[in-house]
Amino acid sequence: MKRAHKLVSEYMEKVGSRYTMQKKAIVDELCKVKTHFEVDDFIVKMHQKDNDFSRATVYRVIKQLLEGGFLQKINTKDGKVFYEQNFGDKLHDHIICNNCGRIQEIKDDLVGDLLDKYCLKINFEADYRSLHIYGLCDKCQKKA
Amino acid sequence: MKRAHKLVSEYMEKVGSRYTMQKKAIVDELCKVKTHFEVDDFIVKMHQKDNDFSRATVYRVIKQLLEGGFLQKINTKDGKVFYEQNFGDKLHDHIICNNCGRIQEIKDDLVGDLLDKYCLKINFEADYRSLHIYGLCDKCQKKA
DNA sequence: ATGCATGCAAACTTTTTGCAGATCA
DNA sequence: TGATCTGCAAAAAGTTTGCATGCAT
Numbered sequence: 001m002k003r004a005h006k007l008v009s010e011y012m013e014k015v016g017s018r019y020t021m022q023k024k025a026i027v028d029e030l031c032k033v034k035t036h037f038e039v040d041d042f043i044v045k046m047h048q049k050d051n052d053f054s055r056a057t058v059y060r061v062i063k064q065l066l067e068g069g070f071l072q073k074i075n076t077k078d079g080k081v082f083y084e085q086n087f088g089d090k091l092h093d094h095i096i097c098n099n100c101g102r103i104q105e106i107k108d109d110l111v112g113d114l115l116d117k118y119c120l121k122i123n124f125e126a127d128y129r130s131l132h133i134y135g136l137c138d139k140c141q142k143k144a
Numbered sequence: 145m146k147r148a149h150k151l152v153s154e155y156m157e158k159v160g161s162r163y164t165m166q167k168k169a170i171v172d173e174l175c176k177v178k179t180h181f182e183v184d185d186f187i188v189k190m191h192q193k194d195n196d197f198s199r200a201t202v203y204r205v206i207k208q209l210l211e212g213g214f215l216q217k218i219n220t221k222d223g224k225v226f227y228e229q230n231f232g233d234k235l236h237d238h239i240i241c242n243n244c245g246r247i248q249e250i251k252d253d254l255v256g257d258l259l260d261k262y263c264l265k266i267n268f269e270a271d272y273r274s275l276h277i278y279g280l281c282d283k284c285q286k287k288a
Numbered sequence: 289a290t291g292c293a294t295g296c297a298a299a300c301t302t303t304t305t306g307c308a309g310a311t312c313a
Numbered sequence: 314t315g316a317t318c319t320g321c322a323a324a325a326a327g328t329t330t331g332c333a334t335g336c337a338t
Binding site for chain 1: 217255259266268276281
């Protein structure tokens with residue numbers, strides 16, 4: 001928890017932005033959430049903490065955190081947008097079930113390694129990636 | 145060109161949908177475009193062909209083509225949405241430059257193979273994937 | 289004290305939807 | 314013929330922005 005604050009506050013300083021109450025509150029909440037979430041649900045949560053917390057602020061801070069690499073964006077096939085916090089760990093790649101909507105991580109370092117190698121080969125300096133695989137999860141296959 | 149029509153018309157029949165004039169016109173245009181494009185630009189093009197071509201129809205057909213796997217969706221980090229046609233070929237993975245916006249394909253079958261293997265391992269029946277890597281391309285690195 | 293950040297509301301962008309009429313099978 | 318598709322316009326959803334005020338440094 002402390003760690004996330006430290007990371008973000010250092011980042012904010014680096015980019016010449018203040019580490020305000022609202023940003024701290026958002027980082028706190030992100031530490032609790034851990035898994036992927038929708039902006040709207042997140043806004044509701046922030047409202048519960050503080051009725052004056054504004055929609056605009058959440059969007060503004062999310063944008064900053066995304067730029068800083070503290071958040072990862074997940075686009076589902078049907079156009080929904082999720083975010084997932086990522087304080088200092090590796091990026092996550094995701095597998096999304098079209099039927100039940102379950103999102104699971106790809107747990108295989110080979111994937112990341114291979115992509116890193118590829119970027120090196122073509123001389124591309126990667127700073128972010130988004131990998132989503134859609135289909136039917138094992139449970140939903142059985143149902144169908 | 146014929147091939148795309150055949151593929152789409154068969155798909156439409158399969159899902160119980162008509163292959164209308166508008167859909168044909170969209171498929172024709174997609175065959176011409178080849179590279180990635182934004183919905184809005186595409187709508188402008190369709191308008192030029194036919195002033196009555198409606199925004200709604202483009203969205204409706206794009207949605208169907210996406211479901212049929214004839215279109216691939218590309219989400220850029222800053223929230224833009226591109227599409228790319230894909231009539232029967234393999235999916236494309238993309239590398240996107242944050243600076244100049246250039247989008248290039250990942251040309252390496254190993255990536256796809258590895259992901260396929262992973263899905264097999266966890267028993268996930270994949271039907272689509274979206275892989276985007278963001279960063280600085282070689283040219284923009286030199287500039288910076 | 290100064291200027292950046294916030295809250296609010298309005299604006300904007302992108303996408304969806306209801307309806308009446310046209311169209312495909 | 315009859316159900317589906319289209320165009321239109323309005324609505325909905327998602328996100329951004331201008332402005333006055335508040336707060337961090």
